[in-house]
Amino acid sequence: MTGQGEKxxxxxxxxxxxxxxxxDAxxxxxxxxxVTPVFTNSTISGLCGRELFFKMEVFQKTGSFKIRGALNAIFSMTDEQAKNGVVTHSSGNHAQATALAAKLRGIxxxxxxxxxxxxxxxxxxKGYGGNITFCGLTMQDREDACNKIQREKGSHFVAPFNAKETICGQATIGLELMEQTELGLDAIVVPISGGGMISGIALAAKSLNPKIKIIAAEPRGVNDAADAHKSKAAGALQVDAVKPKTLADGLQAKMGNLTWAVVRDLVDDVVVVEEAEIVSAMQLVYERMKVVVEPSGAVGVAAALSEEMAAKFPPQSFPRVGVVLCGGNADFSVVDFWANWTKRWQSF
Amino acid sequence: MTGQGEKxxxxxxxxxxxxxxxxDAxxxxxxxxxVTPVFTNSTISGLCGRELFFKMEVFQKTGSFKIRGALNAIFSMTDEQAKNGVVTHSSGNHAQATALAAKLRGIxxxxxxxxxxxxxxxxxxKGYGGNITFCGLTMQDREDACNKIQREKGSHFVAPFNAKETICGQATIGLELMEQTELGLDAIVVPISGGGMISGIALAAKSLNPKIKIIAAEPRGVNDAADAHKSKAAGALQVDAVKPKTLADGLQAKMGNLTWAVVRDLVDDVVVVEEAEIVSAMQLVYERMKVVVEPSGAVGVAAALSEEMAAKFPPQSFPRVGVVLCGGNADFSVVDFWANWTKRWQSF
Structure with missing residues (x-):
């Protein structure tokens, strides 16, 4: 890892x-x-005692930041690499992003x-044109199914986070946020899972302002499975960490060797949040910002509101903080949201 | 009513x-x-077969457009008129708007x-500093309580819709939308209740482009109480109309003499929507735009998506249509939204 400001x-x-x-990405x-907008909100900033700048990746195409990395990976491929299409495994935002990016390239x-x-x-x-293959529930099942498609079709694998193209694609969030705030941020809070987003943002932001703090926001999960926190504390990637059980279903991946190297060297701290804090943060974003954020996307807000954040990064020293609202693909069916609205008018 | 283009x-x-x-307003x-942004959305536009331009009053201060009229009314007052504060009756967005506008004026x-x-x-x-007086459930109860405060405190009444200052305040939505779309809209769809918003927008928009169509969006309610529709059809204000029972709790007022005069002359049509259409429109806005809209605020989207709209204003003749998302103060407690998220993680 080189220092800051070098090429x-x-x-x-x-x-x-x-x-x-x-x-290039x-x-x-x-x-x-x-180029997603940056929102402010006086109520939430007031609760934190500092000014927050929300990077609105909820409004990004496909409803999350993942399209950036997928676009960079898929459009960086040669025609030869691209001719048999792409393959990936994901049940979430990376799947939608890969499907749309491939559709845009016409593969x-x-x-x-x-x-x-x-x-x-x-x-x-399917709406974005993806061809779906179902598999079993383990990571091994997923990888086996992916490998089979790579073998049979000759398709190119699109890594969800642990690849240079993906990291550089997500890094564009950091470039935009730094420019939109005129390099005036003291810190940026970024939800962490596989680490593609935070490593990209850390690389871009620290190259533009070496003093900026990059803070990972991670759910503890009901089974205390905050592996980024544990890895940073141990100074080594905890590869055997258990998978977290959390509302933040987008934050269940483990870091890879590349993303861990950046997190190890450039992420300043990991703030861990509880499930109840995630729900409170979602509620604030819905009710005060009028924005739909998924649980994973609210984890950064929960961290920004936490006592741990206030203690480690006091508002007087860090008065201007960016927070990435990274995704808005909340699954309303799990809380019967629309059925409840319908029941309501039917009861009039 | 004068024609278009005159002062x-x-x-x-x-x-x-x-x-x-x-x-001046x-x-x-x-x-x-x-100045709220204008959003576009390819999915919802695709469903309508035309390009929609959403005026995002959900992001307005207090969560709805009502602050515009309240600010204009309260800041147009002389110091003498303002010295004993202001009074109004409302359980909804106008109450919050009046409280905040008064706070900003310091009364x-x-x-x-x-x-x-x-x-x-x-x-x-209360959060905006309003002093609350509870009253009974009828309009008479509300007016009696208001009159008593006016008498005892000498406070000035802030009309929710049927006053020049209110209409001019809401008209600024129309000015902004016309400018943000470079006068390129063929029609604007506006939810109607007391008619303050639509009359302001109609006056501003038609003065800038006399050909633009202004379309009111109104809920039928489960008791078939679309009074704007009935008034336009009859050519006379239906003053004895029953109060609609609808999810769109912000659209339950009746027009006044001023707003009716504008609606009669400048509103081109009224599109009536069903409760199920309101829920579908909300779902589209939440899931595809990632924006929290209240039922009243989704009524314009429901109208834009309706068969009635497509039949009366065909996409090929009206390819670019503005839709005002007028408020985002959805009451999540009625569908146990946050309780359901909490139950979900507790069940892990």
Whole structure:
């Protein structure tokens, strides 16, 4: 890992990554994705005692930031690499993103989905033109199904987080947020799962302002499975960590070797939040910002509101903080939301 | 009512209103309210077969457009008129708006609220500094309580819709939307209740583009109580109309003499929507736009999606249509939304 301000940002595990790679990614991403706005909210800022700047990736195409990495990966491929389409495994935002990015390039996308995936997510992937293959519930089942498709169709794997192209694609969030706030942020809070988003943002933001703090927000889960927190505390990637049980279903992946290297060196701290804090943060965002955020997307807000954050990064020293609202694909069916509205008028 | 393009927009019932009055209102409103953005959405536009431009009053201060009229009314008052504060009756968005606008002017706001108003709305009014007086459930109860406060405190009444200042305040939505779309709209769909918003928008929009169609969106209610539709069909204000029972709790007022005069002359049609259509429209806005809209605020989207709209205003003749998402103060407690999220993680 190089220091800040140098052209080469990252040289690790045989991969080199420079700020130029991030600007190249923006060339690609900006052709098809939105430059999402930055919102402010006086009520939520007031509760935190500092000014928050929300990067609204909920309004991004496909409803989450994942389209950035998928676009960069798929449009960086040569025609030869792309000719047999792409394959990935995901039941969530990365699946939708890969399907849409492939559709935009005009190549097929094969998406391996666990057989228990919510119907609404399967429908969304199909809506973006993805070809679905169902598999069993373990990571091994997913990888086996992916490998089979790669073998049989010759399709190119689109990594959800642990690849240079994905990291550079997500890094464009950091470039935009830094520019939109005129480099005036003291810290950025980013939800962490596989680490693709936070490593991209850390690389971009720290290259533009070496003093900025990058803070990961992670759910503890009802089974105390905050693996990024544990890895940072141990100074080594905890590969055997159990999978968290949490409302934040988008934050259940483990870091890979590349993303861990960036998190290890450039992420300043990990703030861990409870499930009840995630629900409170969602409620604030819905009711005060009028924005639909999924549980994973609210984890950064929960961290920004937490006592741990106030203690470690006091408002007087860190008065301006960015928070990434990374996704809005909340599954309303699990709380019978629309059925309840319908019941309500039927009872009049 | 004068024609289009002339300076005098309206002379009726002893009230004169010109485009200059609307620009004066913008001077006042723009000091304290937001210029809300215009959003587009390819999925919802695709369903309508035309391009929709959503005016995002859900992101307005207090969560609805009502702050515009309240600001214009309260900041147009002389110091003498303002010295004993203001009074109004409302359990909804106008109450919050009046409380905040009065707070911004530094005068007390007395808000008469029916005793069955939801606790969450009462809390919001108090949060903006409003002084609450509870009253009975009839309109007479409300007016009696208001009159008593006017008599005892000498406070000035802030009309929710049927007053020049209110209409001019809401008209600023129309000015902004016309400018943000570079005068390129063929029609604007606006939810109707007391008619303050639609009459303001109609006056502003038709003065800038006489050909633009202004379409009211109204819930039929489970008791078939679409009074704007009935009034337009009869050519006379239906004053004895029953109060609609509808999820759209913000659309239960009746027009007044001023707003009816504008609706009669400048509103081109009324599209009536069913309760199920309101829920479907809300679901689309939540799931595809990631925006929290209250039922009243979704009524315009429901109308834009309706067969009636497609038949009366075919997409090929009206390809670019504005839709006002007028409020986002959805009452989640009625569908146990947050309790359901909490139950969900507790069951893990």
């Amino acid at each position: 080469l940002l990252f040289r690790e595990e045989g991969v080199e990554l420079s700020l130029d790679d991030v600007y 923006r060339e690609i991403v900006s052709k098809h994705a939105k 097929p996308a094969y998406i391996v989905v666990p057989e228990n995936a919510p119907k609404v997510k399967v429908a969304a992937i | 005098l927009l309206f002379r009726e019932e002893g009230v004169e209103l010109s485009l200059d009055d609307v620009y 913008r001077e006042i409103v723009s000091k304290h309210a937001k 007390p706001a007395y808000i008469v609220v029916p005793e069955n108003a939801p606790k969450v709305k009462v809390a919001a009014i």
